[in-house]
Amino acid sequence: MQVKSFENIAWKSVAHIVLFLFALAAVLPFVLLVSASFTDNQTAVAQGFAFIPKKFSLDAYNYVVREWRTVGRAYSMTFIVTVGGTLLSLAVTCLFAYAISQRDMPGRNLLTLLVIFPMLFNGGLVSTYYVWSSVFHIKNTIWALILPNLLMSAFNVILMRNYFQTTISPNILEAARIDGIGELKLFLAIVLPLSAPIVATIGLMGALAYWNDWTNGLYYLTERGGGHLYTIQLVLNSINENINYLSNNSQLATAAATQNLPSTTIRMALAVLGLLPILLAYPFFQKHFVKGITLGGVKE
Numbered sequence: 306m307q308v309k310s311f312e313n314i315a316w317k318s319v320a321h322i323v324l325f326l327f328a329l330a331a332v333l334p335f336v337l338l339v340s341a342s343f344t345d346n347q348t349a350v351a352q353g354f355a356f357i358p359k360k361f362s363l364d365a366y367n368y369v370v371r372e373w374r375t376v377g378r379a380y381s382m383t384f385i386v387t388v389g390g391t392l393l394s395l396a397v398t399c400l401f402a403y404a405i406s407q408r409d410m411p412g413r414n415l416l417t418l419l420v421i422f423p424m425l426f427n428g429g430l431v432s433t434y435y436v437w438s439s440v441f442h443i444k445n446t447i448w449a450l451i452l453p454n455l456l457m458s459a460f461n462v463i464l465m466r467n468y469f470q471t472t473i474s475p476n477i478l479e480a481a482r483i484d485g486i487g488e489l490k491l492f493l494a495i496v497l498p499l500s501a502p503i504v505a506t507i508g509l510m511g512a513l514a515y516w517n518d519w520t521n522g523l524y525y526l527t528e529r530g531g532g533h534l535y536t537i538q539l540v541l542n543s544i545n546e547n548i549n550y551l552s553n554n555s556q557l558a559t560a561a562a563t564q565n566l567p568s569t570t571i572r573m574a575l576a577v578l579g580l581l582p583i584l585l586a587y588p589f590f591q592k593h594f595v596k597g598i599t600l601g602g603v604k605e
Contacts, residue, residue, distance in 0.1 A: 335580070342366070342573035349569050365574035376540060376575070382450075383536040387515040390451040394511045395504065397457050402465035403492055424459045434524055447534055449525035455514050461507045468503040469496070509587070516583055541575045 333356075341354040345362035352359055369376055405416050427433070437453050438444045473496060481491050497504065519538035526534055528543075535543070 335584070338573055338580075339577055342570055342577050344570055344573075346568065346570045362570070365570035368571055369574055369578065376537070376578070378533070379535050379537045379540040380578075382534055383516060383538070386447070386450045386536060387512050390455060390515040391508055391512045393451065394456050394458075394515075395508050398461050398465060398507055398511075399497070399500075399504065400492075401457065402462045403469055403496060405462075406466045406469035420459045420462050430524075438525065444525050445527060445531035445534070449531070450518070450521050450534065450536065451515075453521050453525070455511070455518060455521070458511075458514075461510065465500075465503050465507060468500060472503075473499055512586075513583060516579075537575070537579050541572070541579060544575065545572055 337354060337356055340356050340358055341349060342365050343361055343363070344354060344358040345360035346364060348358075348360040348362075401416075401420070404410055405413050405420070407413065410416075433453065437449070441448075441452070443449045443452060477495065478491060481495055486494070517538060519536070519542050522531075522534070522536060522539040523542070526532070526539070
């Protein structure tokens with residue numbers, strides 16, 4: 306018993322050390338990013354970044370404050386797209402997954418095939434762009450940031466379908482139907498309250514996808530027609546491209562230097578501002594996230 310107890314302690318100690326190292330590897334890049342955003346630009350260019358700023362500076366954040374009209378508008382648009390897109394995505398995913406989770410649903414196998422098939426085959430970017438821009442006419446509209454690629458994920462649908470099938474007892478649903486409850490009320494009053502973990506999980510993954518997305522804006526928004534719809538990720542990408550252009554043009558680079566433009570640390574400051582809301586929100590969803598993934602990943 307003493308040997309077994311010692312072995313258990315040893316294994317737990319090793320496991321905790323390994324997990325601590327993994328956690329450290331995940332946290333340290335964020336620490337370095339924050340430190341880099343508070344570093345003087347010239348020092349960062351000459352000596353690189355460090356976990357403790359070699360020369361503290363707020364120039365990058367002062368630039369963000371000066372350009373807050375653009376950055377603040379991008380932040381507002383990011384929140385609008387993330388909240389609206391996540392709610393719409395959850396509604397579509399939940400309803401579709403609930404429909405194909407019912408074994409007596411007519412056409413259930415065909416609907417499941419329509420979900421799984423695009424996971425294996427797709428028409429490519431050119432055909433996708435043509436359909437969204439020429440058929441649905443979403444170019445330079447807010448729908449360009451919500452509909453393509455993000456509205457419904459086949460993986461999320463399968464995950465939620467498995468949760469409905471393995472966690473919610475058919476006997477509960479049958480009893481409710483016998484009592485005369487309609488399908489919509491059954492879904493809203495019984496299924497959704499019992500599915501809080503998977504809904505929170507899918508919602509978190511959807512919110513992360515919308516918050517971090519910049520490809521839809523790159524494809525479907527033009528600076529002249531849709532510049533007012535730029536999200537924080539698109540603004541960061543635009544600033545990054547402008548800085549690269551300045552760096553590759555010696556005359557413009559000299560002019561930017563004379564204006565004390567913190568070209569390197571600006572990227573870090575905007576990256577911090579882009580990550581901060583997600584980092585603050587994630588701990589509140591972590592419990593549901595783990596439970597939802599665990600139960601939703603089980604297949605009968």
